[in-house]
Amino acid sequence: MNAKIVTIPGDGIGPEIVAEAQKVLEKVAEVYGHQFTFEKVLMGGCSIDAYGEPLTDATVAACQSADAVLMGSIGGKVGQSHWYELPPEKRPEAGLLKLRKSLGLFCNLRPAHLYPELRRACPLRESIAEQGFDVMMVRELTGGLYFGARKTETVDGEEVATDTLVYHDYEIRRIAKKACEIAEKRHGHVTSVDKANVLDSSRLWRKVVTEVATAHPGVQLEHALVDSTAMQLVRNPGQFDVVVTENMFGDILSDEMAEIAGSLGMLPSASLREDSFGLYEPSGGSAPDIAGQNIANPLATILSAAMLLRYSLNLTKEADAIEDAVAEALRTGFRTGDIMEDDVEGLTCLHTDEMGDKIASLIR
Incomplete structure (x- = not known):
């Protein structure tokens, strides 16, 4: 296969972790006889x-011309970066929202898998771990509060902010x-999460999801409220x-899932449109406090690259080869600092580039 992959290294640790995912993709191409070309752009x-x-516009055009996009993390710390002195529509995260909309990315997939080797990092009680x-979290990406009309105005001498939550049937x-x-x-089980006891948008959500599920008789559907789901x-x-x-x-829920899985550094994600095109990125943030130190965990980005191969x-x-390589690296005791256990014998702590090298070496 010949495929064009646009990379968006981003900010903070983004360039470091994207470089390791690209390294692994290049090894996959070598082993399996594919040709991947990479184009780097900024966002x-x-x-x-x-x-x-x-x-x-040039970045949007480059992404639109690609078969898939591999992205690192963007942004910095609010209150510590000059980027957050800008108006909201000029800040880093506004670029991501605009890109999702421009590319028609409506579906975000965030898997949360607890590896057996990382169960001690899970904050839940031992019996659950x-x-x-x-x-698998399936999150709608282009509707709701993040894209509804918003305004801030003065009413009777007080500032009033309004955000609009809108969802269409389609x-x-x-x-x-x-x-x-x-x-x-x-496993044929879908839990649809809403707030149908309060919100009209959620009542429409529940009605439409129920209708869709009838066309999938092999799927068991249940509805749950968001606060109950967070607890469960x-x-x-x-x-x-x-x-x-x-x-x-x-x-919110996908970040909760990331925490119970032990480390944000382990969680990939995919944002898909209705064809095979997708944007793939780690679930974690840009971690500017450790940027440039070669200690970030690249596994979430590497696993995102595996999702790129699978879905796009x-x-x-x-x-499978990438996912198996990650599992084998963990099973044989290789860790980055965020998932290292100092009281466990036989573990080896690797730098960012060393973990990339290790995963690439295990591609067969």
């Missing part, structure tokens, strides 16, 4: 510094369909298979 804070805006879990229908299709390839994820995450929800709820390029064996 986020580095784009603001270079061009005065977080996302340029021993059982393990493997949850937005709910297509994300529900995607969740059911994913569940059909897993820390009580017994193993009860969940596929969780589908709207934009803001998905943002339909290279299942190659995706």
